[in-house]
Amino acid sequence: MKKHRIASFLLAAMLLTACSEASPQNTDSAPAAQNEPAPEAEIEVEPETQIDTADHVPEMKFDKEMHFLLPDVSWLTRDIITDEATGERVNDAQNAMKLEMEDRFGTTLSESFTGDIWSTAYITRLVSSGDDSFDVCYSLDLYAPGYILGDVVTPYTDVEHIDLSRVYWDQSILKCMTVNGTPYFAFGAYDLSYYDFTHSIVFNKNMIDAYGLDDPYALVRNGAWNVDKFSTMAQSVISDLDGDGTMTRASDSWGFMSEPKQVLPNFWISSGEMSIAKDAKDLPYLNIEGNDRFFAVFDKVYQIMWDEGVWCSDQKNIDHWPETAKMFGESRVLFVDEIFYRLNELRDVEIDFGILPYPLFDDTQTEYYSRVEAGARIGMIPITNKHPEYAGALLEAMSSYGYNHLIPEYYEVALKRRTSRDSESAEMLDLIFETRRYDLGDTWWCNELRDGLFKNMFAEDNRNLASEIARQGKIINKTLSKVVNKLAG
Numbered sequence: 001m002k003k004h005r006i007a008s009f010l011l012a013a014m015l016l017t018a019c020s021e022a023s024p025q026n027t028d029s030a031p032a033a034q035n036e037p038a039p040e041a042e043i044e045v046e047p048e049t050q051i052d053t054a055d056h057v058p059e060m061k062f063d064k065e066m067h068f069l070l071p072d073v074s075w076l077t078r079d080i081i082t083d084e085a086t087g088e089r090v091n092d093a094q095n096a097m098k099l100e101m102e103d104r105f106g107t108t109l110s111e112s113f114t115g116d117i118w119s120t121a122y123i124t125r126l127v128s129s130g131d132d133s134f135d136v137c138y139s140l141d142l143y144a145p146g147y148i149l150g151d152v153v154t155p156y157t158d159v160e161h162i163d164l165s166r167v168y169w170d171q172s173i174l175k176c177m178t179v180n181g182t183p184y185f186a187f188g189a190y191d192l193s194y195y196d197f198t199h200s201i202v203f204n205k206n207m208i209d210a211y212g213l214d215d216p217y218a219l220v221r222n223g224a225w226n227v228d229k230f231s232t233m234a235q236s237v238i239s240d241l242d243g244d245g246t247m248t249r250a251s252d253s254w255g256f257m258s259e260p261k262q263v264l265p266n267f268w269i270s271s272g273e274m275s276i277a278k279d280a281k282d283l284p285y286l287n288i289e290g291n292d293r294f295f296a297v298f299d300k301v302y303q304i305m306w307d308e309g310v311w312c313s314d315q316k317n318i319d320h321w322p323e324t325a326k327m328f329g330e331s332r333v334l335f336v337d338e339i340f341y342r343l344n345e346l347r348d349v350e351i352d353f354g355i356l357p358y359p360l361f362d363d364t365q366t367e368y369y370s371r372v373e374a375g376a377r378i379g380m381i382p383i384t385n386k387h388p389e390y391a392g393a394l395l396e397a398m399s400s401y402g403y404n405h406l407i408p409e410y411y412e413v414a415l416k417r418r419t420s421r422d423s424e425s426a427e428m429l430d431l432i433f434e435t436r437r438y439d440l441g442d443t444w445w446c447n448e449l450r451d452g453l454f455k456n457m458f459a460e461d462n463r464n465l466a467s468e469i470a471r472q473g474k475i476i477n478k479t480l481s482k483v484v485n486k487l488a489g
Helices: 089-105 121-128 141-149 171-177 205-210 216-221 227-235 260-270 292-307 320-329 340-346 388-419 423-434 450-459 465-488
Strands: 066-071 109-114 136-140 199-204 254-257 276-278 284-286 333-339 353-356 377-380
Touching: 066 388, 089 109, 089 388, 121 136, 121 141, 136 141, 136 388, 141 377, 141 465, 199 205, 199 340, 199 423, 216 353, 216 423, 227 254, 227 292, 227 333, 254 320, 260 292, 260 333, 260 450, 284 465, 292 450, 292 465, 320 333, 320 340, 333 340, 340 388, 353 423, 388 423, 450 465
Parallel strands: 066 109, 066 136, 254 333
Antiparallel strands: 136 377, 199 333, 199 353, 276 284
């Protein structure tokens, strides 16, 4: 299978690759004896190409303060900048980024927050009224199509100083976010939200040892970490611990814990499927009807979770994360789904745990894929902005700074050294971040597909995918066609 290397964004910004120099030949030395082997020819080693991670924004000073408008989602992800150093390394890197930008551009950065986050209404009202109070507005990514249709944002390609080809703009996700080749939005390394919304599987190392299960890390490395192995291991820990004949979350042991709405998208994305794909013209289309492999993944997940009883189905009326952490800490669940933002909350759990990517679908799949869920922030430059070139210069410079300084702190310190408790989990983190995928049916059109269709289907053990797609497919396609028709002319 393909070997994954640590993604270049982790350390390339900080280190030059060392290259060895050949020692000069000593022309004064005696010739070699007749029976001695001739010295090996020296090979000149070419230095590896250094990635240019500095921005190319020219020297400039803004004649105004710069204001960000953010959705208030502090329970799900971090803010973009911080106003003071606290000793917490990610916080301090965000604060240093703010101070660096203010000094460089002769400005002041500030954030305002809105609780009106569940629609496009708030930002649209600002733009329609001509309000130019905010230089960059942020929204949950599931409302991206509404902003495109509303003509309230400027495509990044039309903004001076932004160069989306640079490494500090996430290239893998950018390919998923363009429509007809147009990038209205992009994820830059200055904002941690799309890192925080990356999914992984956390596993209970105590239970692995107690049940004599295979080493999950070795399975991943060998390409043997697939859904069948996941199921076999998860089934082995299922137990009616209190002996009452009923499996409940309060007393019994389960194989897998996840919110119902997260189960299907995690597994179809890790299997390499996309509910909304894009055609040769970079236009999105519903990729389910007639897609036999998507149906095979769908059926397999139901078989594992419902028929084999792996998933904790007793989840009604619970605050999911505290209950999950409690069960995990009591060694009553082997595998847990969680986004990276929540991993910090496991630091107080006393048991040993590790981190894994979601499994391959079968032996024919050679690539792992890791899901970025809806909820990450998208940054928009509203059309009312009188100085979009300032916003472009700032976002470009912040993305470069974040890549070089913020992401290493987040990744190496907050995740690798604090959250993961072994070197193997750190290796898995490299793999997970390197293989992220962004399905528009799970993000931009989350309300129509993931939450509008699959969420209730899975929670109710409804397996009639063909009939549900036949019933709702026309509505979903009509929704997609609005954006397609607008951008394709």
